[in-house]
Amino acid sequence: MGANNRMWKGDNVSYRSLHEYLVFHNNKPALCVKCQKKPPYDLANISGLYKRDINDYQWLCRRCHMISDGRLSNLVEHNRLRRCSN
Numbered sequence: 187m188g189a190n191n192r193m194w195k196g197d198n199v200s201y202r203s204l205h206e207y208l209v210f211h212n213n214k215p216a217l218c219v220k221c222q223k224k225p226p227y228d229l230a231n232i233s234g235l236y237k238r239d240i241n242d243y244q245w246l247c248r249r250c251h252m253i254s255d256g257r258l259s260n261l262v263e264h265n266r267l268r269r270c271s272n
């Protein structure tokens with residue numbers, strides 16, 4: 187595989203084909219790259235910009251993916267605030 191392997195036809199690439207491209211070019215490791223404990227669940231976007239850059243994605247387990255997305259901390263924060271207001 188060459189370094190300049192560009193199969194993009196334009197910027198209007200759907201997220202689905204982008205995801206398929208990234209999965210194809212990003213070899214899935216045996217374990218989550220972050221915690222190294224669980225098998226990876228999905229390719230997570232690092233920058234949050236969904237760039238067409240393989241280096242902007244990493245294989246994470248479900249928990250690490252949620253943490254990196256900020257979903258887990260948001261949930262905790264949300265519950266904490268609700269408890270305070272009561």
Ligand SMILES: [Zn+2]
Binds near residue numbers: 220223
């Ligand atoms: Zn993990």
